[in-house]
Structures are given as structure tokens and as C-alpha cells.
Amino acid sequence: MSRGFYVGRFQPYHNGHQSVLERIACFADEIVIGVGSAQISHTVTNPFTAGERVLMLTRSLEDLDCPFYVIPIEDIQRNALWAAHVRAMTPPFDRVYSSNPLVIQLFTEAGITVQSPDMHERPIYSGTAIRQRMLDGEPWEHLVPPAVVDVIREIHGVERLQRIAKSD
Numbered sequence: 001m002s003r004g005f006y007v008g009r010f011q012p013y014h015n016g017h018q019s020v021l022e023r024i025a026c027f028a029d030e031i032v033i034g035v036g037s038a039q040i041s042h043t044v045t046n047p048f049t050a051g052e053r054v055l056m057l058t059r060s061l062e063d064l065d066c067p068f069y070v071i072p073i074e075d076i077q078r079n080a081l082w083a084a085h086v087r088a089m090t091p092p093f094d095r096v097y098s099s100n101p102l103v104i105q106l107f108t109e110a111g112i113t114v115q116s117p118d119m120h121e122r123p124i125y126s127g128t129a130i131r132q133r134m135l136d137g138e139p140w141e142h143l144v145p146p147a148v149v150d151v152i153r154e155i156h157g158v159e160r161l162q163r164i165a166k167s168d
Contacts, residue, residue: 002027005093007034007073007086007103009127011046012152013056014144016125020117024097025066032090033057038072047131047161052151059147083110134158135165 004024008017024031035057038050048056050072057070071090076082083106087093096107096114104114123129125143133140134157141149152158 001029002095003030003032003091003093004028004095004097005032005034005086005090006097007036007100009036009046010053010056011048011127012130012144012157013053013060013148014125014127014130016121018060018145019125020097021061021064021068023117025064028066028095030091031064031066031068032093033068033070034073034086034090035070036073037075039074042160042164044131044135044161044165045128047164048152048155048157052155052157056145056148056151059151060145062147079106083107083112131161134161 004027006021006024010017021031021033035050035053037046040046041049041052054070054072061068069091073086073089076085079102087110094113096103096112097117098104098107098114099116099118104116107114130140130143133143144152
């Protein structure tokens with residue numbers, strides 16, 4: 001049995017993430033998905049709560065042909081200990097899937113195999129670009145799974161982002 005680990009902030013979860021997870025599901029028997037920076041919300045760069053991001057993921061992955069676990073993971077601000085922190089907060093896994101240089105370095109130093117999946121159309125599928133589209137009132141819905149559109153509408157996420165981006 002192989003269990004892979006994939007981490008992201010998912011602010012918001014988008015079609016690029018979906019593509020990567022669908023490819024990981026072809027190789028892993030199970031996937032542990034870490035919702036990073038779980039303690040941060042209601043900021044321009046992290047507008048959604050961990051619970052809202054868990055909802056985005058679980059609803060979007062309902063048809064994934066692979067069991068998965070979505071685990072919020074708070075930052076600890078000590079990179080040398082981060083891989084051990086993640087392992088303490090998640091089910092055991094034997095491989096990490098990431099293209100983030102810091103994540104690759106930390107798990108490699110911890111002795112865990114890391115595989116870097118190709119990012120799916122990274123310039124288009126970027127949380128930063130999607131949040132900017134929301135702020136500018138531009139179409140963004142085509143960049144995320146339909147379930148994420150539903151969650152963001154349910155929580156009035158665009159309105160939240162636009163409100164917190166204003167200055168007093």
C-alpha cells in the first residue's frame with residue numbers, strides 16, 4: 001500500500017490542484033492532502049478558513065478514484081521541524097508530491113521520497129491570479145472546479161475578499 005502526501009494553501013483550490021491530484025491518484029493507493037497555513041484566514045493572500053478549504057477539496061474530489069484524507073496543518077514557523085510536525089498531524093505516508101522547493105528540501109532532509117509532479121498550466125492556474133480576478137471583478141469561475149464555485153458563493157467569499165482588501 002502506498003500513501004502519498006500533497007500540501008498546499010488552496011487559496012482557493014483550483015483546476016491546477018485538481019489536475020495534480022488526479023495524476024497522483026494514478027500512482028498512490030491513498031492520498032493525504034495537507035491544507036497548509038491552516039491558522040490563517042481573512043487576509044488578502046489567505047482569505048478562506050481551513051474549514052472552507054477542506055469543504056472545497058472534499059466536494060471537488062468526490063469522484064476521485066482514490067481514497068483521500070484532508071488534514072488542516074498549522075504553520076509552526078520552524079522549518080527544521082516542519083516535516084516532523086506534518087508527520088505528527090497526518091496518517092503515515094511514504095512519498096511526498098510537491099514542486100515547492102522548500103517542501104522538497106525539508107522532506108528530503110527528513111529522508112522521505114519526494115516526487116515533483118508537473119504543475120498544470122501554472123501561469124493560468126494560480127491562487128494569486130484567481131484572487132486578483134475576484135478583486136477586479138473579472139471572471140474566475142472557469143479556473144476552479146464547480147464545487148469550489150459553490151463553496152465560495154455559499155460563504156460570500158468574493159465579497160469577503162473585496163472587503164478585506166479595502167483600506168480604511
